[in-house]
Amino acid sequence: NAGVTQTPKFQVLKTGQSMTLQCAQDMNHNSMYWYRQDPGMGLRLIYYSASEGTTDKGEVPNGYNVSRLNKREFSLRLESAAPSQTSVYFCASSDFSRTAKNIQYFGAGTRLSVL
Amino acid sequence: QKEVEQNSGPLSVPEGAIASLNCTYSDRGSQSFFWYRQYSGKSPELIMSIYSNGDKEDGRFTAQLNKASQYVSLLIRDSQPSDSATYLCAVGGNNDMRFGAGTRLTVKP
16 A cells, blocks of 8 residues: 655746645545645644545645545645745645544655745 | 644653653644654654543553643653654644644664
């Protein structure tokens, strides 16, 4: 089992460019999450999806959009990248809706630089 | 604002010692509590989860939760150099999760 797979692993963008970060999980989890991690600030929740067809804002949603394409896939889109969005992005999934235990499993991360 | 606070460290302990990591949280409605370990350049991996007051032991790791004091801790017994990492405290509510900034632990041989 691959668990949670994120693509790409690295990306460099110019200010104003757009891109989509992809995430897929093979654990049949209902809940999926997108975080960003900046030095000294821990993980901050951008958006989450409790189930297929639903999405909700997290702590830092501005500048991002998400799509829960199906149960397996949850993508994060930057419409017009800004240097402040330089960060490491992690996708995670959990079986929270079934177990009520929000144990999250993380992908390997995408390291994004916006110049 | 839901806050999760950790001492940023670095915390340095000699090999074989007990490492004690602490975390406080602000949301009294929090229901689940986690400790993740993150090696440099890697993704977080779950070490412990705890949902009720008291202690929970798993091998060399013990998580302690005190909801009245809004406090959760992680003890690592017989610390090994391979335990050197950043430890993230995470506090969950209704399908959301807040992480602390992490405590960097160094175990010296």
